[in-house]
Amino acid sequence: MKISIVKIGGNVIDDPEKLEEFLSLFSRLEGKKILVHGGGVMASKFGESLGIKPQMVDGRRITDKETLEVVTMVYAGLINKNIVAKLQAREQDAMGLTGADGNLIRSEKRPVKDIDYGFVGDVKEVNTNLIELLLAENIVPVVAAITHDQRGLLLNTNADTIASEIATSLAQKHTVNLYFCFNKAGVLIDENNDSSVVPLINEDVYDELKREKVIHSGMIPKLDNAFNALYKGVNNVWLGKAENLVLAAKGKSAGTSFEKHRYDLY
Template sequence: MKISIVKIGGNVIDDPQKLDEFLYLFARLEGKKILVHGGGVMASKFGERLGIQPNMVDGRRITDAETLDVVTMVYGGLINKKIVAKLQALEQNALGVTGADGNLIRSAKRPVKDIDYGFVGDVKEVDTELLDTLLEKDIIPVVSAITHDKKGNLLNTNADTIASEIATSMAVKNTVRLYFCFNKAGVLIDENNDDSVVTKINEDIYDELKKDKVIHSGMIPKLDNAFSALDKGVSNVWLGKAENLVLAAKGKKSGTNIEKHRYDLY
């Protein structure tokens, strides 16, 4: 079957009006679908209110035991259940899960090398059985960015990675399209100009744009993630703003379509 996997980030989740608008569009997306979300800013805010100081090393958050509890509460509880309740009101039969539920995503605590990231999990295995069961019953899985190690521990895991891993696992038996919604209109030639979107990109163009420093810093892991998903069988990956999701799904020009082979472009 055809499955759309949509990842939304903090810029949508942290703004109740944007979230409502996005969910309305997501509800209009036809066919089988899965929603993946993180929720960084809200977790930091609750952490601060609880007196837990964010511990950042080289710009990356260290997840100690207290921070893991906050992330579990905010991602797995507050954000996930609010999204589910709102989708239910839109007649979308959603069900919220973490990677622990139904043993969906098993991960391993990241080994300590130079930095101890704490309770952060690197994905080891996606068990698609639960997703198959839910999608078959027209239930929409809403996945928060928490995994488990099957030894009783929850682990904090990057939401982009979770979306990619679910997409590649589901791509074994299905036609999967992966949508990354973020705060830019797509891959931009001028990062301050949303009109400068690169509408299609393949590995050759990606290499050139990296060489010319048009694509740099945070966009590189995002795109590496996207090309890795294509390598592993995902049909199409899209990058753009949440409000353009339905346009993109209908094949209308919006955001950046990431395609593996040059011949896909013509």
């Protein structure tokens, strides 16, 4: 089957108006679909109100026991259930899941090397049977960025990675389109100018943009993740603003699409 996987981040989730607008767009997306969300900013704010300071290394959260509890409450509870209820109101049969639910995503606690990330999981296996079962019933899985190790431990996991892992697992049997919504219009030549979007990126262009330091810091794991999905069989990978999701799904240029085949753009 044809499956769309859409990932949203804090910039949509934290703004009630933007979230409503996005959920209306997402509801209009045709065919089988899956929504993946994090919720970092809200978790940080909430943790702070409990006296827990967020610790980040290279854009990744260090997850101690208290932070894991906060993340579980905010991602799997507050954010996930509100999204589900709002989609249900739009006649979308949404169902909220973490990786623990129905053993959707099994991970392993990240081994400690230079940095101890704490309760953070690296994805090992996606239960595609469960996803196929739900999609066949026209259920819309809404996946919160938490996994489990099947030994009783919940683990915090990057939402981009979860979207990408679900996409590549399903791509073995299905045609999968993967949409990353974020706070910019796509990959930008000038990061402060939304009209400087690179509409099509391949690894040659990517390497060039990295060399020129046009692409740097937090964008690098994001783009590595996107290319990884593409090379593992995902049909189409897109990066852009949530409000352009439906345009992108219709094949209209409104963000950055990822191209596998190398050719000379210069």
